[in-house]
Amino acid sequence: MNYSISVVYEPLLHVxxxxxxxFCSSATAxxxxxxxxxxxxxxxxxxxxxxxxxxxxxxxxxxxxLHLLLLLQxxxxxxxxxxxxxxxxxxxxxxxxxxxxxxx
Numbered sequence: 001m002n003y004s005i006s007v008v009y010e011p012l013l014h015v016x017x018x019x020x021x022x023f024c025s026s027a028t029a030x031x032x033x034x035x036x037x038x039x040x041x042x043x044x045x046x047x048x049x050x051x052x053x054x055x056x057x058x059x060x061x062x063x064x065x066l067h068l069l070l071l072l073q074x075x076x077x078x079x080x081x082x083x084x085x086x087x088x089x090x091x092x093x094x095x096x097x098x099x100x101x102x103x104x
Contacts, residue, residue, distance in 0.1 A: 044088060051081050 058074050 044085070044092075047081065047085050047088070051078070051085060054078050054081065 054074065055078065058071070058078060062071070
């Protein structure tokens with residue numbers, strides 16, 4: 001089962017890393033930006049892994065037909081994590097631009 005999970009999330013993480021790396025390399029070439037980008041990429045990778053595991057848990061709950069209230073709570077948690085991830089992806093370029101503006 002771990003193999004099938006890694007097949008799903010490794011391409012997503014690769015795309016995310018490339019997106020962050022390209023933006024960081026076009027912003028500046030300082031070590032501070034690179035370290036900040038590495039920390040942000042690691043955090044986003046952990047969020048993606050958590051999100052995909054929650055999706056799998058939700059799928060298993062649907063298949064086993066557990067209580068509807070528990071299923072709705074997990075669905076709301078999943079939606080909240082999706083919104084948080086979207087917010088992070090949208091704010092990441094803005095934070096780098098703000099850093100570059102304040103740095104110079």
